Amino acid sequence: MSSSARRALRILETVGRAERPLGVTEIARALGISAGTVFRGLDALERSGFVARYQASSRLVLGPTVSRLRHSVLARFPIREICLPYLRQLAFASGETTSLTVPVGYYALRLAAAPGTNEVTTSPSLGEVRPLVAAGGAGSAILAFAPADAAKRHAAWVKRAALRADLPSAAALEAVRRRGFAVDETAFASGRAAIAFPVRQDGRAIAAIAIEGPVIELKTLDLKTLAANAELDRWIGIVRTIEALARARPALFVNPFDHIDPDSIALNDHAPSGPPR
Amino acid sequence: MNINPRIGEAPNRYRNQAAQRVLAVLGAFVGRDAVHGVTDLARLLGMNKNMVHRALTVLTEEGFLVRDASGRRYQLGHRVLDLAGEEADEFDIRTLSRPVLEELHRLTGESVFLSIIVGRSRVNVDWIEGRGRRVSHSLRGRSVPLHCTKMSRMLLSYLSDQEIDAYLDSAAPLDSAAEIFPDTAGMTARTVWDDIENIRGKSHIAWGNPRSFGGAYIAFPALDDGGRPHGIITVGGPIERFSLERIAGFAGVMAGIVAPLQQQCRLFPAAPILLFGEPKQEAAHE
Secondary structure (H helix, E strand, O other): OOOHHHHHHHHHHHHOOOOOOOHHHHHHHHHHEEEEHHHHHHHHHHHOEEEEEOOOOOOEEEEEHHHHHHHHHHOOOOOOHHHHHHHHHHHHHHHHOOEEEEEEEEEEEEEEHHHOHHHHHHOOOOOOOOEEHHHHHHHEEEHHHOOOOHHHHHHHHHHHHHHOOOOOOOHHHHHHHHHOOEEEOOOOOOOOOEEEEEEEEEEEEEEEEEEEEEEEEEHOOOOHHHHHHHHHHHHHHHHHHHHHHHHHHHHOOOOOOOOOOOOHOOOOOOOOOOOOO | OOOOOOOOHHHHOOOOOHHHHHHHHOOOOOOOOOOOOOOOOHHHHHOOHHHHHHHHHHHHHHOOEOOOOOOOOOEOOOOHHHHHOOOOOOOHHHHHHHHHHHHHHHHHHHHEEEEEEOOOOOEEEEEEOOOOOOOOOOOOOEEEEOOOOOHHHHHHHHHHHHHHHHHHHHHHHHOOOOOOOOHHHHOHOOOOOHHHHHOOOOEEEEEEOOOOEEEEEEEEEEOOOOOEEEEEEEEEEEEEOOOOOHHHHHHHHHHHHHHHHHHHHOOOOOOOOOOOHHHHHHHHHH
């Protein structure tokens, strides 16, 4: 049973990771198996809605069942619905797209977003997963408030995974802790940065809320100038309300992957080879 | 090799029953709080427990399912997140309301607002400002306690009686922010309830407010199937230009503009409302 089922799952992943609709031969070549084997796997996948034809062609894309499963995973994070009204408030207050990111193992999952009101805003893709070290300000905000032992294990994982992104320096993480938020320099607005606030519970960051546009001037990042920034103060106030809610109603902030060993979670081909040390 | 491109019509000999069973087990985890054990999956899918157990083994080894926190049942795993898909069609009240705000603004030339409940407050999360003298003079995204201003009380009115009572109890004394919100002068729980009873069940509410900028307003609720509020859409203008008589003349056309959004809103559950926060502090911020 298992080998044909595993092959079907491999085919599903291949279709899911492709940047364009794939044909049977391409899938066979990618997996190093015969077209006939791919054909049988696809038959099972298409019957249950895991893959579908792209515009009635013979090429394949992910089907509606996958979309429903992904939505089901996202819906298992109650924090998502709780934070959406606050994200909308922040998006309107700042004019920029705001998003909620949660850790899944050593990855950052962009769980929710509220589009900004400015004419040009970012349009983040929902459900996107990146390693925390490659997740910009949101990743740094989460990493800065990781408990020491977890940070150590994470650093070892990053080394094993040979990611292209580097671990933020101790000084950078200390700056995030001191300031209360992480900054993310944007390519399109020089001298300005997007920011991400940790959502803390019992001292660790259970999520990050990012304002994804260039809302802050880098030269104003010293604590004295920041203290005089009334807008920033309002944004922090909104995040503090969410933190107070997390203290009062912890059940609404449970991460459904918290009980899983982060070293066992491998996504996006970023999996380090070999067992954790 | 000539492969029949019509996969859906594969002959029986191509059927891959083992794969189909594994996919059926995975598919059973669609749903908000889908957590399953072997026995209920077997019953649900009409398979024997042995088949289910083998499918669960494959799916957990591959990371598509993981044990839940109790260790006895299974939940969707991280690997599902790896199947990159476009997450379009997420319900976003602001995106859906934007064309409605624009059309109402084109029709009236006045300020239009989309307001939602955030914690214990009303927050305007979108607006288009009217021309000339107008009624919008507030900070973008500021919080207004749910008993202060008619727009807030309209949102409050769509909550349950118990929620409203609890809110009013915790927000008392209700007239403590009267300097900022003149309409709360002398306000008691009774006067709020009177107001709420006048609002509930109506398709729209129109009111004049001579104290705050001399404005007149009309507001439409956007509710889910259970009557919970996604938000309200309000049009407001200075009373000399946007009188209650003029509003009455426009009301039918405006209702027609808002109706498709209201229908759409019924299809999606409203975000949970937790009435969390400290109203007195929020009032002081304003």
